[in-house]
Amino acid sequence: MTTSVSSSQLLRQQLRQQVRCARRQLSPQQQQRAAQQLSLRLQALPQIQHSQHIALYIATDGEIDPQPFIDWLWQQEKSVYLPVLHPFSKGHLLFLHYDATTPMTTNRYHIHEPQLDLRRVKPIAELDVICTPLVAFDRTGQRLGMGGGYYDRTLSQWHQHRQGPYPIGIGHDCQYISQLPNEKWDVPLPLIITPNHQFIEA
Ligand SMILES: Nc1ncnc2c1ncn2[C@@H]1O[C@H](COP(=O)(O)OP(=O)(O)OP(=O)(O)O)[C@@H](O)[C@H]1O
Numbered sequence: 001m002t003t004s005v006s007s008s009q010l011l012r013q014q015l016r017q018q019v020r021c022a023r024r025q026l027s028p029q030q031q032q033r034a035a036q037q038l039s040l041r042l043q044a045l046p047q048i049q050h051s052q053h054i055a056l057y058i059a060t061d062g063e064i065d066p067q068p069f070i071d072w073l074w075q076q077e078k079s080v081y082l083p084v085l086h087p088f089s090k091g092h093l094l095f096l097h098y099d100a101t102t103p104m105t106t107n108r109y110h111i112h113e114p115q116l117d118l119r120r121v122k123p124i125a126e127l128d129v130i131c132t133p134l135v136a137f138d139r140t141g142q143r144l145g146m147g148g149g150y151y152d153r154t155l156s157q158w159h160q161h162r163q164g165p166y167p168i169g170i171g172h173d174c175q176y177i178s179q180l181p182n183e184k185w186d187v188p189l190p191l192i193i194t195p196n197h198q199f200i201e202a
């Protein structure tokens with residue numbers, strides 16, 4: 001039993017390394033084009049058009065860059081939020097309002113996040129959509145993240161009761177893996193968008 005658990009963890013770590021390496025190989029031009037194409041696909045989604053409060057992230061480590069989409073959301077006068085590591089509740093995220101003037105800082109994973117300001121915190125239940133970063137995904141909507149379980153915890157209400165923000169995974173096409181090894185706490189996504197494809201929901 002112990003052996004099978006650890007071999008599954010080992011495989012997950014190997015897949016993370018492989019896909020993170022692949023996405024870091026993308027050139028700045030490929031990254032820019034992918035970000036623009038992703039933005040157009042997201043703009044066309046009814047789930048986005050009908051939403052007002054949308055969480056994104058700041059790209060790091062070769063992740064697809066949501067900034068062109070964030071710029072469009074701002075133009076549409078929709079509200080954008082970014083994750084911040086919870087200062088007391090280990091493994092959890094807070095979501096803070098984000099605009100062009102938001103003071104930013106760098107967290108312990110070297111990821112940019114808004115400076116903690118309780119006035120800007122948006123309760124997760126009041127978000128309409130959370131666009132999640134991911135390291136790898138498969139055709140059933142399963143995702144592998146960076147390994148902290150942050151989004152699995154954030155989306156557990158949605159997973160169990162279909163309550164709270166609707167999750168949309170976003171990534172590069174090269175992050176697709178035909179079948180990922182899953183654990184019981186992993187939250188599969190109902191919709192994943194890449195520059196060239198849409199997975200799961202019709
Ligand atoms: N809902 C949860 N409650 C408690 N612990 C959880 C929950 N979801 C995940 N975890 C824990 O988080 C750890 C990391 O999970 P996992 O390897 O699936 O991360 P990930 O999905 O890659 O990361 P992320 O969600 O941050 O993108 C696991 O040890 C798992 O036990």
Ligand SMILES: [Mg+2]
Binds near residue numbers: 145149187
């Ligand atoms: Mg997980």
